[in-house]
Amino acid sequence: xxxxxxxxxxxxxxxxxxxxxxxxxxxxxxxxxxxxxxxxxxxxxxxxxxxxxxxxxxxxxxxxxxxxxxxxxxxxxxxxxxxxxxxxxxxxxxxxxxxxxxxxxxxxxxxxxxxxxxxxxxxxxxxxxxxxxxxxxxxxxxxxxxxxxxxxxxxxxxxxxxxxxxxxxxxxxxxxxxxxxxxxxxxxxxxxxxxxxxxxxxxxxxxxxxxxxxxxxxxxxxxxxxxxxxxxxxxxxxxxxxxxxxxxxxxxxxxxxxxxxxxxxxxxxxxxxxxxxxxxxxxxxxxxxxxxxxx
Amino acid sequence: xxxxxxxxxxxxxxxxxxxxxxxxxxxxxxxxxxxxxxxxxxxxxxxxxxxxxxxxxxxxxxxxxxxxxxxxxxxxxxxxxxxxxxxxxxxxxxxxxxxxxxxxxxxxxxxxxxxxxxxxxxxxxxxxxxxxxxxxxxxxxxxxxxxxxxxxxxxxxxxxxxxxxxxxxxxxxxxxxxxxxxxxxxxxxxxxxxxxxxxxxxxxxxxxxxxxxxxxxxxxxxxxxxxxxxxxxxxxxxxxxxxxxxxxxxxxxxxxxxxxxxxxxxxxxxxxxxxxxxxxxx
Numbered sequence: 001x002x003x004x005x006x007x008x009x010x011x012x013x014x015x016x017x018x019x020x021x022x023x024x025x026x027x028x029x030x031x032x033x034x035x036x037x038x039x040x041x042x043x044x045x046x047x048x049x050x051x052x053x054x055x056x057x058x059x060x061x062x063x064x065x066x067x068x069x070x071x072x073x074x075x076x077x078x079x080x081x082x083x084x085x086x087x088x089x090x091x092x093x094x095x096x097x098x099x100x101x102x103x104x105x106x107x108x109x110x111x112x113x114x115x116x117x118x119x120x121x122x123x124x125x126x127x128x129x130x131x132x133x134x135x136x137x138x139x140x141x142x143x144x145x146x147x148x149x150x151x152x153x154x155x156x157x158x159x160x161x162x163x164x165x166x167x168x169x170x171x172x173x174x175x176x177x178x179x180x181x182x183x184x185x186x187x188x189x190x191x192x193x194x195x196x197x198x199x200x201x202x203x204x205x206x207x208x209x210x211x212x213x214x215x216x217x218x219x220x221x222x223x224x225x226x227x228x229x230x231x232x233x234x235x236x237x238x239x240x241x242x243x244x245x246x247x248x249x250x251x252x253x254x255x256x257x258x259x260x261x262x263x264x265x266x267x268x269x270x271x272x273x274x275x276x277x278x279x280x281x282x283x284x285x286x287x288x289x290x291x292x293x294x295x
Numbered sequence: 296x297x298x299x300x301x302x303x304x305x306x307x308x309x310x311x312x313x314x315x316x317x318x319x320x321x322x323x324x325x326x327x328x329x330x331x332x333x334x335x336x337x338x339x340x341x342x343x344x345x346x347x348x349x350x351x352x353x354x355x356x357x358x359x360x361x362x363x364x365x366x367x368x369x370x371x372x373x374x375x376x377x378x379x380x381x382x383x384x385x386x387x388x389x390x391x392x393x394x395x396x397x398x399x400x401x402x403x404x405x406x407x408x409x410x411x412x413x414x415x416x417x418x419x420x421x422x423x424x425x426x427x428x429x430x431x432x433x434x435x436x437x438x439x440x441x442x443x444x445x446x447x448x449x450x451x452x453x454x455x456x457x458x459x460x461x462x463x464x465x466x467x468x469x470x471x472x473x474x475x476x477x478x479x480x481x482x483x484x485x486x487x488x489x490x491x492x493x494x495x496x497x498x499x500x501x502x503x504x505x506x507x508x509x510x511x512x513x514x515x516x517x518x519x520x521x522x523x524x525x526x527x528x529x530x531x532x533x534x535x536x537x538x539x540x541x542x543x544x545x546x547x548x549x550x551x552x553x554x555x556x557x558x559x560x561x562x563x564x565x566x567x568x569x570x571x572x573x574x575x576x577x
Contacts, residue, residue: 037571082574085405089568110407121398123325125332130325137321138406140314167332183402 026099027191027223028061028084033093035079035247053079054090055247063098066217066224068238070231070277076247077227078117081195084225085115097191111139114189118196120176124169128154128179131168132186139187146186153182158208174205181212192216194226198233210237231273241273245281315412322416323423326386330424341428345435348374351499352440365530368442372525373498375436379429379456380463380518381489386421387414387467388485391474401573410561418464425460446532452525455541459521462545465552466492466517472563478572492518517548 035054040047054076061067071077082088084095086102086109094101100108122131132150154164157178159171168176177197184192194213198206210233216222228234234241235255242252251258255273262276263269271279278284330337351374355366390413394400403413470488474481495502495509496518502510513519524541527533567573 079571082401082571085401087401087405087568087573088571089565107407107409110405113405115402115405117401119398121402123329123397123399126325126328130328134321134325134328135402135406137324138318138403138408140318140407142317142320 025063026060027063027065027097028225029094029096030057030059030084031094033057033080033083033090033095035083035088035090052247054083057093057247057249059242059249059252061223061225063223064217064221065239066213066226066237068234068241069225069227069244070229070234070241071227071244072229072281072283075244077244078195080244081115081193081225081227084193085113086110112189113191113193114184114187115193115195116180116184116197118199120168120173120180122168122176122179125167127165127167128159128171129164131179132183135183136186141186149186150182153185154179157182157212174201177201177205177209181209185216188220189222191223191225194224196228197226198228198230206233213237231277235273243277243280250280315409318408319412319416319419322413323420326417326420326424341431344378344428344432348378348432348436349439352436364443367440368530369526370499371436371440371442372529373522375429375432376522376525377493377498377518378432379425380459380521382425382428383421383460383463384467384470384489386424387417387464388470388488389482390417391471392482395474395478404564404573410564411557414468414557414560418467421467422460444529448528448532448534451528451533451535451538454535455521455524455528455538458542458545458549459517459524461549462517462520462552465549465556468556469552469559472560475563475567475572492516495519497522515548517545520545
């Protein structure tokens, strides 16, 4: 990956962010957040199903930290990301991004964040250039420099210039995911929310994306929140990890801290992060996936 | 734990206004990109518009008699104006459906722009796109019918169509909330609204032939005033000064429905965010 081209792109909202950050040290503050989804009958309004997606979740992410959230399917990871992204209103609790409350200061929060989800989510008939022009303009970017930056950043991610104007539906899933990361990066987020960004990617694309995440933190002072169910990825990238199970945070520590804790509880045996997950949640991630598929 | 209240509306700074105007251009540009990429659909819709307009105008021709030319023009105005209004209405009301289908809705909703900017961009595109499509439709119809427009008041017709478009924007914004409320059936509900407008607004017949309660409904439909105004300028050649009783009701409907539409949209957006309905699958 061409890190020079990546570094050349000037973040545009940095100045705005630096002007008045009410709390520059804490990037993300989640306090006692709960979210419950209720499905009711259309006619009788009787409750058919209640899902407690998040239950009293609290965590704090420091500026410039890569913070992992590890959990299986249905553990509440995506719900938590949606709450932080202002796309879901929690039933209770508070979320602050650099001191800005996601409800009271929604507009300020939106300028500081961006998100990459497991699905690339683009206008599939439009090209990477057209999609990125659209999304960047929504964040106030315009002018000739924008097209140049799009070409540069896509080039730095290994996307050849001739593919930039092809409809996205003609690009591989790995390439689409790289375009999704470029979309987020072009808006210079100070807090980037990544929801399983490497799921379904081949090993090389996965490594490219992981390198990119590291560069974003190291060269652009971004804070990253990474939701994943990939143990290796979480261990390799994250400074600290929260384990989320059935909507509850069951542990928060560095990967080594979590392993040391569980190792001590198991009488000093050497453990992997997967062992930690099984010990803390009572199941393996694979079992979760199988349950979700059945559901 | 008590939650913070949502931000109260306040007057934006000049820098923010400029940023919002530039952001609204994103929607215009994006939609033109989409029109270009889905060119096959555009041709199909245009052919459909031309053939359905011709069918209606031939019904007029088949009636014969001394007023045949006026009848053809009456029906022609109805079908062309309705095609335009339908294009404006559909583009606005389907903005949520389209983004939900593509899977981009969450990205648009989390962008740091006001919902007014979002709507303004979509509405401006809809008007420009509607005018372009209607011009193509008119061009095609002139090949089949030799209509006399010598006494038409073109400036008056333009004023009617522009003010009428604004009155339709508010209705379109209100219809756009339906897919947020009903994730699977919202799109069909927007069809119901447009078909009700078609029924009561006098597109192919004067509203005087309708039952009383339908005539009352016609008086709150912006399409009624657009159609009556267009017929007054093109068929009767009324001067622009004589168009106030069409322009004023349309302006009032626009002035009421646009802010009302925004308020309804914001309320439903908050509801969708509470219940998780923004998500593609609902």
